[in-house]
Amino acid sequence: MVPTRQTTTLTFTLTSIVVVAIVVLWVFPGYLGTNCPTSTVADGLSYCAESVTLVDLVCVPSGPFCPATLMTSFSFEGVGFQLLLSSPEPGSGIAFLQGQIVERMGLSYRLTLLGDPLLGRSSVNWTSPDNAVLVVWQAPFLTIESDGSFDSTVTFGVSYEYLGGL
Numbered sequence: 001m002v003p004t005r006q007t008t009t010l011t012f013t014l015t016s017i018v019v020v021a022i023v024v025l026w027v028f029p030g031y032l033g034t035n036c037p038t039s040t041v042a043d044g045l046s047y048c049a050e051s052v053t054l055v056d057l058v059c060v061p062s063g064p065f066c067p068a069t070l071m072t073s074f075s076f077e078g079v080g081f082q083l084l085l086s087s088p089e090p091g092s093g094i095a096f097l098q099g100q101i102v103e104r105m106g107l108s109y110r111l112t113l114l115g116d117p118l119l120g121r122s123s124v125n126w127t128s129p130d131n132a133v134l135v136v137w138q139a140p141f142l143t144i145e146s147d148g149s150f151d152s153t154v155t156f157g158v159s160y161e162y163l164g165g166l
Helices: 005-027 160-165
Strands: 038-042 045-056 071-076 079-086 095-102 108-115 123-127 133-138 150-159
Touching: 038 133, 038 150, 045 071, 045 079, 045 133, 045 160, 079 150, 095 133, 095 150, 108 123, 108 133, 150 160
Parallel strands: none
Antiparallel strands: 038 045, 045 150, 071 079, 079 095, 095 108, 123 133, 133 150
16 A cells, blocks of 8 residues: 555654654753743753842831841742842942842852942843853842832743753
8 A cells, every 4th residue: 555645744744743842842851841931041041930029128217117128038940039139328229139049959059149230231140050040130220119118120040951850
C-alpha cells in the first residue's frame, strides 16, 4: 500500500509538532508548568517574573511617633524575598533597596541597590551568583505620595531553568 499525499502531510505535521514540543520543553524546562504573570530576559536567561510595589513611610522628626521602616516579605515560585525600601532624604529621589533572598535549597543572598536618578541609569539589576533569581528596579526609583509616604515598583524573577531543575 502506497501512502497518499494527505497521509504523508499529516504524518509530517504531527511529527513536527512533537519535535517542537520536545525542543521547547528541553530549552525552557518548567516554562509550561508555571503560572508566570510575565516573563523577562536578562543576560540571555529567561525568568518567570512578577512586580511588587514596595512602600515606606517618611519619618517626620518633629512628630511624636516615628514608625519603623517596613520590610516587605513575600514568596514567589518557592523563593523567599525580604526587601526594604529606604531613602536618606525622600525629596532627593535617591533610594536604597536592600534585602535578603532565600532560594528553595536554603541558599541565601543579600542585595543592596542604589537608585540614583543623577547617575542617569534607567534601571539597576541584581542577579544571584547562580543566576536563579533576578531583581530589576527601574526609574523612577521613588514616587512620593501626597500623604508623605513613598513607594517604588520592583520586578523580581526566578529563572525557568531553576524552576525546571527542582
